[in-house]
Amino acid sequence: MPADSPVRHSVDRIVASTRARQGGALEHARAFLERALAVEPVIHAFNGIDPARVVAQAQAIDASAVAGTESNDRTGPLSGVPVGVKDIIDAQGWTTGMGSPIHEHSMPARDARLVARLKAAGAYVFGKTVTTEFAFMHPRETRNPWNPAHTPGGSSSGSAAAVAAGCVPVALATQTNGSVIRPAAFCGVVGFKPSLGAFSAEGVLSYAPTLDQPGCLSRSVADVARVSSVLAEAGFRIPAAPAASVRPRLIAVRTPAWPLADPAMQAEFERVCARFVAAGARVESQDLPAAFGEAHEVHRLIMGFEASRYFVSVQAAHRGLLSDWLNRYLDQAAAIPGTAYREALGVRESLQHDFAGFIAGQDAVLTPPARGEAPAGIETSGDPVFCSIWTLLGTPAITVPTGLGPTGLPLGLQIVGARGDDDRVLAVAAWCERLLGFAGLIEC
Helix, strand or coil: CCCCCHHHCCHHHHHHHHHCCCCHHHHHHHHHHHHHHHHHHHHCCECCCCHHHHHHHHHHHHHHHHHCCCCCCCCCCCCCCEEEEECCECCCCCCCCCCCHHHCCCCCCCCCHHHHHHHHCCCEEEEEECCCHHHCCCCCCCCECCECCECCCCCCHHHHHHHHCCCCCEEEEEECCCCCHHHHHHHCCEEEECCCCCECCCCECCCCCCCCEEEEEECCHHHHHHHHHHHECCCCCCCCCCCCCCCCEEEECCCCCHHHCCHHHHHHHHHHHHHHHHCCCEEEECCCCHHHHHHHHHHHHHHHHHHHHHCHHHHHHHHHHCCHHHHHHHHHHCCCCHHHHHHHHHHHHHHHHHHHHHHCCCCEEEECCCCCCCCEECCCCCCCCCCHHHHHHCCCEEEEEEEECCCCCEEEEEEECCCCCHHHHHHHHHHHHHHHCCCCCCCC
């Protein structure tokens, strides 16, 4: 790709080009189409690509921009931006397949609230991105653009791969365990899971509503913030252009999962923390309170109980169309008693209170986003163990790429904040990103 290729442009630059009323949306649409059609046979990030539809949407946006005037600007804050939409999120006119043959012809009557907000801001749906089966762990065909012999992570596999390969500048994702943060880390992009409730789940598959949290992916913190500011519900502080922190106060947290991290991930985490200290940040190493030792089991109980109830009718009617893995999972989860579920909810509330006290007076927590580089093969989407606690708490979390591991695949850093402090987390992430200086657009 040439250095000046439009697929390298930021969200701000795409919008500026569209607002210039010189066919900017179409120019970018054609560039992203060319890129996607070139790499799609290798990475399989989309459930099909419709070039005519993409071009028509971009032309309509350009026509609207031309029809506007200085006193009646008909562009929006995301005008001309193509977006990949994870295939558990409804978009009118597109099937919502959910990674399952059960829904391969399911056509929603209207847009999910997230998609409606993107369209209202001038963005458009470039295509539906591949997800694992019902956004669980069972993978499909998507591959990691850095090395197609490796997983891109899941369940937002297609969204992460599409952004990393330069097929779209932005993609929607969701997380019930680690499905925004982990694929973003594996694919070397920025993944943001805001506070629980910050993004609407209306029109999104939600089988564990206590835990399900939509998010988005892009190649920079600035782009994630710009898009997230449009998607955010009222009352959540997500600025379109967060100012980078100045000498942030950070806590390095290794979590009970630390022994599971690969040596390369552990070494990278220590290197990054030392780099931040040298740059003037205050980085203190602390362990989470002892009660967090049961957080992963609490997450497992809540997710399993809620999922088994959601899928009762689906499994009864379509058991033969579900994977063996999902059937086993649901069968086991159905045995979770209601008393254990209610106790888990109580422990979750207590852990949320404990974490609020733990992070008080600090800007953010630093922690690994994954065990290490993306595992070889596409039979697994990787271990979400470094994400479970933060999903359970409903706190904002963002991962930024830090560098490459020993096999040449990306490693990352996860930044976590207090619930509702999304603006602060984005500011810390912008500071970290600037220092780390990782540029991860794949040249495949």
